[in-house]
Amino acid sequence: MVFSSTLFLFYFFPAFLLLYYLAPARLKNFVALTASLLFYAWGGLNFLALFLGSVVLNFFIIRLMDAAEGWQKRIYLILSIILNVGMLFYFKYTNFFLENFSAVKEAMGGGGLTWEKVVLPIGISFFTFEKLTYSIDVYRGVNKPLKSFWDFMLYIMLFPKMIAGPIVRFHEIADQLTDRSAFDTIDHKLAGLFRFVLGLAKKTLIANVLGQEADRIFALAPAEVSAPLAWLGALAYTFQIYFDFSGYSDMAIGIGRMIGFQFPENFNNPYISRSITEFWQRWHITLGRWMRDYLYSPLGGNRVSTGRLYANLWTVFILSGFWHGAAWNFIAWGAFHGLFLVLDRLFLLRIYQRIGALSIIPTFLITVVGWVLFRAETLSGALAYIRRMLVGEWSGVPNFTREFWFTLLLATVFSFMAALPRVERWELGTLSADRLALPRAIGMSLATALLLILSVSYIVGSSFNPFIYFRF
Known part of the structure; x- marks a missing residue:
């Protein structure tokens, strides 16, 4: 269920x-x-x-x-x-x-x-x-x-x-x-319901729509995939997995608040990260902290020699990949992220600091390529797909429905708008508020009703409703 x-x-x-x-x-x-x-x-x-x-x-x-x-x-x-x-x-x-x-x-x-x-x-x-x-x-x-x-x-x-x-x-x-009496308030219940419905909307209205096309593209033989199609498939999956998993986390946190539990945040706009190091401070936050405190620190953490520190980082992320799935492509995904964490410490962070906010672009592209390793059924299939992204033919514009293009645009806007500091502060304040002023409570109530109607309508009218992290 x-x-x-x-x-x-x-x-x-x-x-x-x-x-x-x-x-x-x-x-x-x-x-x-x-x-x-x-x-x-x-x-x-x-x-x-x-x-x-x-x-x-x-x-x-x-x-x-x-x-x-x-x-x-x-x-x-x-x-x-x-x-x-x-x-x-x-x-x-x-x-x-x-x-x-x-x-x-x-x-x-x-x-x-x-x-x-x-x-x-x-x-x-x-x-x-x-x-x-x-x-x-x-x-x-x-x-x-x-x-x-x-x-x-x-x-x-x-x-x-x-x-x-x-x-x-x-x-x-x-x-x-x-x-849980301290959190048994109307404000917490309303905020929890809003958070639940927000997560439901992210999952059904964005992740599911993009997931259908991502599944179709990744099921094609490599020879049938042009470079634009490969990139669109990778982008669709990149946004699908974020809105699917973060949506589920929102729903879990929302239910928790509705019954008096305060669960930790699990996502914080990961695609606005300016390095892979920052990405792992924003993506699946509770897993990253667990790995840091119960695996990385016992291995010596930052208190060891430089060579040992890099080895520890790589070890932790290879194990993180293996935790996600018992397959070589997951191990490769962990090693891929471990490599860029090491490169961050060697020189990339200094480069990113010089280019400022533009560092979001290379970080996002690295993340997209990494998700191909995560999504593909096999390591060989992932490498063949990445090859099409990099050296495939750049001919023609893939034919998608208006719904797909509109959803991809929405996913892009919602993923990157928090790059504006004021937007990120507003998001954090809205989602974590303990007390709701009347205007905010009314706004949350209206948004909850609208998103719930749209989400339920999609669920009733569609048979495509996977959950990516169910198998992990």
């Missing part, structure tokens, strides 16, 4: 909100947890018992860790890490390693392997990171472990963030798991 489906919008979500708001304060967590279990069971019933078992084990391992001292405390932490990373490795990467081992074996004259494909449970990457966050934060003394097992389960399985984040660290909502 995805947020942009008719099942969620017309049945699950209204029923959940009605029960949640009618429930007394002491039962609100019970309603939220029950809804979360039903939400996950709808799409992953076969794995529900497995996840519940892993949550139970984590809860008691961390309780034991908190009571232990010295080397015993570290043993419990290691046990928790092995449990969570082991589950992720088995379900997400077994097929990848067996496929590659089989290919090597065949290349050396042996017979290929046969095995039953391991099915990937939805949301496992986000589940894993949040369970690891809880373990490590308690080990570091950032927070004491929760006393209630049910509160811990709610933290892990809370449905707005369950499938695709944002990645919420335990300490960010630890207090809210037991008391």
Whole structure:
């Protein structure tokens, strides 16, 4: 079940909100947890018992860790890490390693392997990171472990963030798991509803329209793709993945605000970045911070020699690519971004500083090429597509519908208008406001109604409604 489906919008979500708001304060967590279990069971019933078992084990391992001292405390932490990373490795990467081992074996004259494909449970990457966050934060003394097992389960399985984040660290909502009264206001509910509908509109009215053409172009054989068509396909996907994923994050954050949770921001106009370094401060922010604090810093961070620092950056981003998907093109995508992070530190940042705002252009073009690696089904397919972008024939203007051209224009405007500092400040103030003055509240209400009508009309009238990050 995805947020942009008719099942969620017309049945699950209204029923959940009605029960949640009618429930007394002491039962609100019970309603939220029950809804979360039903939400996950709808799409992953076969794995529900497995996840519940892993949550139970984590809860008691961390309780034991908190009571232990010295080397015993570290043993419990290691046990928790092995449990969570082991589950992720088995379900997400077994097929990848067996496929590659089989290919090597065949290349050396042996017979290929046969095995039953391991099915990937939805949301496992986000589940894993949040369970690891809880373990490590308690080990570091950032927070004491929760006393209630049910509160811990709610933290892990809370449905707005369950499938695709944002990645919420335990300490960010630890207090809210037991008391959300400070955020139980009309202003927060209205702002949350607006944020949800804004995300729904980004996903349905922009991402879906561009995604249809991106899918069509990337499905063509390389010989059928001219350079203009290749660039338009890459641009369509570039905007599709942003409005799809940021739209989902907006919906998650909006639902959270409507029930008293304050989730961290996950996107901040990434395409106005003036370097790849800045891009990763604006794109999938919660993943970038997680990688920095739980992987990059333990490797030594910036406190090591220059050569080791570059190696650490590359290692972190190769692992980031591999986290997104068990395929060589994802590894290449991570290495590609890692390369430009290193080049930023070597000389690119100095060049970008000299050209000022114009540095948005080369940064965006680098990002577009990187998304081809991310979108293509195989690494060889990605390289063939990039080759068409760079050396393909520049003949003719691709024939698209007016809807596509108009949506591409809207996506471009909405992606880059925050390059004006005043616009970015207005956006941040509108989306993060705790109190709404009457004119702003009226404006939000009208915008919410209009966007909701347009979005629902699109969903009802179209069968194309994918969600890109559902498989990660």
